[in-house]
Amino acid sequence: MSEWGIGKPVRRREDDRFIRGRGQYTDDINRPNQTHAVFVRSPHAHALIRSIDLEEANAAPGVVAVFTGKDVAEDGLAGLICGWTVHSKDGSEMKAGGHPILAAEKVRYVGDHVALVIAETKAQALAAADLVLVDYEPLPAVSLKNSTEPGSAQVHEEAPGNLCFEWELGDKTATEEAFSKAARTVSIDLANNRLVPNAMEPRAAIGDYDAGRDEYTLWTTSQNPHVARLVLSAFVGVAPEHKLRVIAPDVGGGFGSKIFIYPEETACAWASKKIGRPIKWTADRSEAFLADAHGRDHLSHAELALDEDGKFLGLKVKTKANLGAYLSTFSAAVPTYLYGTLLSGQYDIPAIYVEVDGVYTTTSPVDAYRGAGRPEATYIVERIVETAARENGFDPAEIRRMNFVKTFPHQTPVIMNYDIGDFEASLDKALEVADYAGFPDRKEEAAKRGKLRGIGFSTYIEACGIAPSAAVGSLGAGVGLWESAEVQVAPTGKIEVFTGSHSHGQGHETTFAQLVSERTGLPLEDIEIIHGDTGRVQFGMGTYGSRSGAVGMSAIFKAIDKVEAKARKIAAQLMEAAEDDVVLENGAFTVKGTDKSLSWPEVTLAAYTGHGFDTAEIEPGLKESAFYDPLNFTFPSGCHICEIEIDPETGVTEIVNFTAIDDFGTIINPMIVEGQVHGGLVQGIGQALYEHGIYDEESGQLMTGSFMDYCMPRADNFPGFKLGFTPTVCPSNPMGMKGCGEAGAIGSPPAVINAITDALGIKDIPMPATPARVWAAIQNSATPKAA
Amino acid sequence: MPVVTMTVNGKSVSGEVEGRTLLVNFIRDQLNLTGTHVGCDTSQCGACVVHIDGKAVKSCATLALQADGAEVTTIEGLAAGGDLHPVQRAFKEHHGLQCGFCTPGMIMTAVDMIRRKPELDEKTVREELEGNLCRCTGYHNIVKAILAASEEMRA
Numbered sequence: 001m002s003e004w005g006i007g008k009p010v011r012r013r014e015d016d017r018f019i020r021g022r023g024q025y026t027d028d029i030n031r032p033n034q035t036h037a038v039f040v041r042s043p044h045a046h047a048l049i050r051s052i053d054l055e056e057a058n059a060a061p062g063v064v065a066v067f068t069g070k071d072v073a074e075d076g077l078a079g080l081i082c083g084w085t086v087h088s089k090d091g092s093e094m095k096a097g098g099h100p101i102l103a104a105e106k107v108r109y110v111g112d113h114v115a116l117v118i119a120e121t122k123a124q125a126l127a128a129a130d131l132v133l134v135d136y137e138p139l140p141a142v143s144l145k146n147s148t149e150p151g152s153a154q155v156h157e158e159a160p161g162n163l164c165f166e167w168e169l170g171d172k173t174a175t176e177e178a179f180s181k182a183a184r185t186v187s188i189d190l191a192n193n194r195l196v197p198n199a200m201e202p203r204a205a206i207g208d209y210d211a212g213r214d215e216y217t218l219w220t221t222s223q224n225p226h227v228a229r230l231v232l233s234a235f236v237g238v239a240p241e242h243k244l245r246v247i248a249p250d251v252g253g254g255f256g257s258k259i260f261i262y263p264e265e266t267a268c269a270w271a272s273k274k275i276g277r278p279i280k281w282t283a284d285r286s287e288a289f290l291a292d293a294h295g296r297d298h299l300s301h302a303e304l305a306l307d308e309d310g311k312f313l314g315l316k317v318k319t320k321a322n323l324g325a326y327l328s329t330f331s332a333a334v335p336t337y338l339y340g341t342l343l344s345g346q347y348d349i350p351a352i353y354v355e356v357d358g359v360y361t362t363t364s365p366v367d368a369y370r371g372a373g374r375p376e377a378t379y380i381v382e383r384i385v386e387t388a389a390r391e392n393g394f395d396p397a398e399i400r401r402m403n404f405v406k407t408f409p410h411q412t413p414v415i416m417n418y419d420i421g422d423f424e425a426s427l428d429k430a431l432e433v434a435d436y437a438g439f440p441d442r443k444e445e446a447a448k449r450g451k452l453r454g455i456g457f458s459t460y461i462e463a464c465g466i467a468p469s470a471a472v473g474s475l476g477a478g479v480g481l482w483e484s485a486e487v488q489v490a491p492t493g494k495i496e497v498f499t500g501s502h503s504h505g506q507g508h509e510t511t512f513a514q515l516v517s518e519r520t521g522l523p524l525e526d527i528e529i530i531h532g533d534t535g536r537v538q539f540g541m542g543t544y545g546s547r548s549g550a551v552g553m554s555a556i557f558k559a560i561d562k563v564e565a566k567a568r569k570i571a572a573q574l575m576e577a578a579e580d581d582v583v584l585e586n587g588a589f590t591v592k593g594t595d596k597s598l599s600w601p602e603v604t605l606a607a608y609t610g611h612g613f614d615t616a617e618i619e620p621g622l623k624e625s626a627f628y629d630p631l632n633f634t635f636p637s638g639c640h641i642c643e644i645e646i647d648p649e650t651g652v653t654e655i656v657n658f659t660a661i662d663d664f665g666t667i668i669n670p671m672i673v674e675g676q677v678h679g680g681l682v683q684g685i686g687q688a689l690y691e692h693g694i695y696d697e698e699s700g701q702l703m704t705g706s707f708m709d710y711c712m713p714r715a716d717n718f719p720g721f722k723l724g725f726t727p728t729v730c731p732s733n734p735m736g737m738k739g740c741g742e743a744g745a746i747g748s749p750p751a752v753i754n755a756i757t758d759a760l761g762i763k764d765i766p767m768p769a770t771p772a773r774v775w776a777a778i779q780n781s782a783t784p785k786a787a
Numbered sequence: 788m789p790v791v792t793m794t795v796n797g798k799s800v801s802g803e804v805e806g807r808t809l810l811v812n813f814i815r816d817q818l819n820l821t822g823t824h825v826g827c828d829t830s831q832c833g834a835c836v837v838h839i840d841g842k843a844v845k846s847c848a849t850l851a852l853q854a855d856g857a858e859v860t861t862i863e864g865l866a867a868g869g870d871l872h873p874v875q876r877a878f879k880e881h882h883g884l885q886c887g888f889c890t891p892g893m894i895m896t897a898v899d900m901i902r903r904k905p906e907l908d909e910k911t912v913r914e915e916l917e918g919n920l921c922r923c924t925g926y927h928n929i930v931k932a933i934l935a936a937s938e939e940m941r942a
């Protein structure tokens with residue numbers, strides 16, 4: 001095994017440029033003769049556009065051009081699309097309203113795109129944008145609460161009652177039957193708060209049209225540049241696919257928000273031909289708040305049926321999911337197939353039935369955000385299980401244990417087939433690391449200091465590497481969900497790996513190279529990982545859904561298989577040995593049982609000279625590719641235990657201990673995996689305690705539109721985290737990997753809320769459990785109920 | 788337009804700026820030093836932190852003209868003579884960065900923090916990071932890196 005191989009905490013190679021300030025993010029790139037773009041955005045949540053007057057803006061200093069929806073339509077550009085089609089209970093297709101690049105007739109949320117102003121400098125573009133006079137006729141705002149009320153304003157004509165779909169999953173009759181036999185039932189109403197992704201790098205784009213070659217290049221902050229190219233060419237019609245190159249250079253975090261294809265980059269690419277100059281746009285943070293796709297935003301009612309002993313019999317869930325004003329790239333999939341399918345949790349629940357109404361509102365589009373559907377599902381399951389334990393006098397750990405799935409594979413009533421796991425192992429380890437047994441003493445000690453201490457569990461399961469392609473296609477996905485890799489070996493033996501995955505913080509340049517090093521014995525410096533450029537990588541599906549290890553690396557693994565097989569054939573002929581006797585070990589090809597050996601570069605050079613082997617039988621060169629379509633989802637799981645203390649005087653919640661024991665299958669680089677967990681935990685705890693995207697019910701204005709109003713988690717909100725791993729090897733991919741990028745954000749919110757409600761002795765507190773809410777809850781529960 | 792002159796990473800530079808030009812824009816757009824980032828428009832995130840006369844300052848909340856005559860160090864200037872600063876090394880060693888976007892500001896903040904507080908402990912580091920947001924790392928390894936660098940620099 002190489003010293004950089006699988007399982008080693010290899011320090012990241014990409015760090016060398018980032019710690020020196022030599023990263024290259026989209027906004028760091030400048031093109032010769034570049035112009036600057038600013039978007040005129042709707043100040044109204046909902047309004048008809050009566051007219052747009054561009055005269056003053058066009059005459060303003062430095063202005064190169066101003067475009068509106070009319071220009072977009074005249075050029076025959078279509079709108080943006082949703083890549084997943086969901087069907088309602090009655091079999092009808094979801095009602096997708098149009099998603100224009102620039103709104104021509106109507107705006108549907110504050111921040112909606114009305115005009116594109118292009119000027120010599122950004123300051124000039126900003127000034128001119130203020131001179132675009134739009135005459136609006138305001139319409140009532142539509143919120144998640146009032147969207148389906150009779151008489152509510154209509155966001156899209158195509159969707160009466162603002163209902164995009166009424167989806168269901170599971171067996172309704174069997175579930176009703178389970179409830180009719182139940183000795184005990186529990187119910188709970190839960191809200192999953194709206195979140196703003198807030199990757200630290202705001203979105204940006206540079207569109208650059210080359211008239212000589214009739215080709216477009218688009219630099220953009222994307223998690224999946226090939227998907228962007230496909231959508232912009234096949235659906236929007238900006239340019240034919242082979243005439244559009246999309247480059248996602250260093251990208252400063254995504255968390256889902258940079259999966260989607262947005263109006264801004266579309267408009268910059270399109271308009272660069274119209275003005276014959278490059279156009280750069282960089283969002284400021286306020287725009288990111290307004291116009292990045294947000295996450296979560298569900299209202300749910302859930303009921304759990306149990307028998308006398310606490311065994312789960314059935315689960316019923318009814319959810320209203322906010323889709324925002326338009327369907328974003330994957331938004332229909334998130335509250336349906338990424339949500340309902342995870343409602344069995346780690347438990348053997350014989351019957352489950354879930355209904356989801358996806359509704360339009362006059363808010364920014366809602367789409368995948370770290371976890372995407374699985375945090376919402378986990379929140380339902382882990383909150384209702386905790387409630388069942390409390391209301392029926394079971395220990396929260398033991399009721400979980402009793403109901404765990406213990407044999408695999410396990411078919412849930414909601415599509416998923418869990419391939420492997422050991423839920424008791426992660427629970428037991430978490431109980432030990434968190435010192436659950438010592439909790440009563442700690443609670444007592446805290447009480448002496450006037451603090452309310454609570455403990456909360458979450459035993460989550462999630463699904464990554466969404467697949468196989470044919471199966472997700474049958475559920476409505478418009479794309480395949482495989483991944484590609486091409487391994488090119490140069491004559492000198494150096495390796496370039498072209499991957500369809502994209503790295504925006506995950507460290508692929510290191511972990512992917514570790515795999516190649518493990519397989520070939522080459523040092524990391526001989527291996528280059530190339531991603532994020534449709535001009536260099538043939539095709540790829542990108543990075544989201546914690547798929548890049550299990551799917552992206554598996555593709556590399558398969559491509560290396562082919563490279564190795566061919567190199568061994570060549571080596572065998574060079575050494576006049578039988579192919580089966582040749583092994584690749586520590587960077588050399590050796591004939592078993594002899595001292596005959598050729599180094600990796602000797603063989604790779606021969607592959608290109610074509611000397612010493614029969615090129616009629618074996619083609620010269622050494623370059624192989626693979627498209628890997630997984631056999632199944634992977635199912636990371638784990639146990640989070642959160643311990644908190646509340647100051648009853650202020651309502652401030654302090655996390656005093658947080659334990660996360662996870663099963664991610666095979667781990668390539670434990671240092672990077674731990675980093676992924678840390679980041680996920682802080683986003684999940686951020687959801688539980690701090691973050692909330694709030695639109696005013698009446699006006700539809702975003703009330704939390706800056707870091708002054710939207711509470712981002714900060715360093716002093718957290719203790720250090722205690723992590724551990726209890727891996728089971730995933731059977732469905734060659735390395736046994738599962739996926740670790742989102743688990744922290746999926747598992748942690750219910751653990752936190754379970755801890756707070758435990759400390760306060762209450763059933764529920766809405767997320768985020770701010771000091772004001774906690775304080776109010778304390779006051780309410782302290783007030784004696786009226787007789 | 789007024790002209791500013793300052794020393795940036797040891798080199799004297801000058802340029803025409805508008806009165807309203809922010810230091811961060813001068814650094815990024817006119818000097819092409821793009822290691823200093825802009826992550827917000829409300830002086831909250833700290834992605835833009837540079838040193839002015841040795842002190843950590845948010846360059847998005849400083850006018851270029853305010854730095855006239857000053858010594859400015861950006862992330863590009865921290866590795867003196869090519870050798871990484873102990874804080875840079877510690878960020879790599881302890882995996883204190885993921886996407887790298889907050890990193891320049893974090894490192895510049897950390898260098899100043901260690902200068903001001905020779906006796907750093909975890910609680911202090913966390914409090915001192917109040918003005919720096921990171922969405923990737925959960926801060927855990929940033930804190931670890933700063934403590935390690937502080938220890939190394941004290942030794």
Ligand code: FES
Binds near residue numbers: 824825830833835845
């Ligand atoms: S850019 Fe300066 S604090 Fe955010």
Ligand code: FES
Binds near residue numbers: 200889922
């Ligand atoms: S490393 Fe990505 S924001 Fe800090």
